Amino acid sequence: MSSSQRKIGEFREIEKLIEETEVPQSNGRTKPIIEFSARIYAIDKNDKQVKLTIVRRGLTKNAINVNYTTVNGVAKRDQHFLFKSKSLQFVANEAKRDIYIDLIQGDDWRINHVFYVHLKVEDQSKGDKTKLGNCANARILFVRENYSFDGLPTIEFTKNNYLVTESIGWMRVCVTKSYTGCLPNGVSINFDTQDGSADAYSDYMPIKNGQLIFNDQEYQKYIDIQILNEGKDVKDQTFTLEIKRVHDPNFSIGAKCKTTITIVPDNKMLKNVMNIHRLLGHYLKKMSPGQQSWREQILNAVSVNAGDLTNATICDCITHALAFPWKFTFAFIPPPSLMNGYPSFIFALVVIGFLTAIVGDLASIFGCMVGIKDSVTAITLVALGTSMPDTFASKFAAENDDSADNAIGNVTGSNSVNVFLGLGVSWVVAAIYWAFKGEEFRVESGDLSFRQVKAALIRLKPIEANRSA
Incomplete structure (x- = not known):
């Protein structure tokens, strides 16, 4: 066997070992997925089309065929946008592809008018394990811009806190940009994780000076964080994710500049779900219209403020x-x-x-x-x-x-x-x-x-x- 053939064989063995042991790739993912680059894309009345980006994460050595299709929401096809259903082929090592959806100008767009673009895998080579990601369905939304006290559009987290189980593997934090216009040059932010009761490298993989870039009409994007499973029955643990800097003087950091992630053991998560179920039934019973008996109805009728005299x-x-x-x-x-x-x-x-x-x-x-x-x-x-x-x-x-x-x-x-x-x-x-x-x-x-x-x-x-x- 020649030296070149031996090297090719060794290279294939290394690739197979990477797949089996799930060694993280440069983008932080181990299992290959394909999805949109953002959860929500924002448009305004002057836009003629909306640009979406399909991205692949993890191993991209195989070719794959996908299809995207527009779906009605409050915004309707042939009234607000032109229907489109098209197949794409990603060649080996191709990580992203831009697609365009034509909009109908002059129509009566209103706040929260939305339609969707659904992504699905059509054909993939034998042995390819690429799956659809959590953002396989993108929303195209007509939104109202929000500004800070200084009159600048803001970038902030969508939620103040997240609750995840320790066996989730990867969790996703959403970031929203309030500006709806197109950004040809993009706007980037830097973010860091900070330990709370959770320890870096033990409970989660830390991120230092991470970067997230909003391109074109991307309105709500996401940050993926790897959660490590210790396999121990411990109490709840928390850490925070904070936006440190926005690299654009025309944007400011919003009020939700920090979000808290709580890691809950799997068995405790089940207990929390059961408690929520019981409380939900209790409060739904309290919220049910009317009283249960004539006595309750009469007492409620003759009492001021349903008997709550203190308030x-x-x-x-x-x-x-x-x-x-x-x-x-x-x-x-x-x-x-x-x-x-x-x-x-x-x-x-x-x-x-x-x-x-x-x-x-x-x-x-x-x-x-x-x-x-x-x-x-x-x-x-x-x-x-x-x-x-x-x-x-x-x-x-x-x-x-x-x-x-x-x-x-x-x-x-x-x-x-x-x-x-x-x-x-x-x-x-x-x-x-x-x-x-x-x-x-x-x-x-x-x-x-x-x-x-x-x-x-x-x-x-x-x-x-x-x-x-």
Whole structure:
């Protein structure tokens, strides 16, 4: 055997040994993975396309074929972006590849509009162990820029703390750049790990003067830290990761410049999960609407601030005094825990109908006393009392939603229920009653259409205010 063949054989044996023993590569990874370089890519209204980077980590000696596909989110294909599904081939030792997704300009982009790009492995050579990383699904997000007190965009950690198990192997810390514009030259930061109760090289692999670079439209990136498993049952251990410097005078370090990583033993993590499960069930039971019995309902109705007199305010006392007749009346409705809530639902509808009839009669009597027509009373006093809850519901929906679709649905839905159920059911019952009497049931239309149009216009005001804002 020649010396050159002997060297080739030795080289292959070394490569095989590296794979079997998982010796870390220059990028810190042992097992080969492929994923996007960032979790989130940010765009603004002036962008014509978004640039994403696919990276390979670990051993890259084999060729591999991958496919990426755009997927709808709140942002839709052919409305906000052009659909794209394409296959790529990474040749041996190729570590990264840039891809581009075309955006549709002039569309109505709103805050938190998002769509996704999914990555998957199509074909790989025999023996290749490349897997998809945690960032195989990238988000393209339209975000609002955040600035510090000095007016500069910030770079900071996404969370103040992380909880991991000692057997996790690698954990990932996310870093967010608040600036949404494209950075052709990039902006880099330096970061260090610092010991707490956890010891470097014993509980985790330390990082000194580490560097993370934000390129182009990368908005949220990640830092990988290796967690070492001692195999001992010890108490929780912590260490910190801190951003030391930003190499760009146009950026500043945000408030979350330091994050704490807590390493929990595996058996203790299971106990924590069980405790969280028990507490979650307890608090969900506390948060369930309604009371469990008539006694609890009556006590809650006659008590100020649900019995918490220590924290009760004067406003709570006044509100309780004004609402006491209604609270006490509704306290006798069957509790929701009885027969899956069906009696509560039926009796609540009956009581609401009874109170509505009383309110209508009182409004009619008041109008008769002051000389106001029933039609005027109906579109003022009665309409105000029945429409105010829907008006505020539409207002809150218009303020909190991106598109105000829920507010419009509430306007049309509440009016439809009022017309088709409120009027329809009562008229059907009346028609059946008078049919048995042998008489015709007739209702004059009057100005019913005027009332419905006015109610719809009143409820649409908060929606228009939200759109103009």
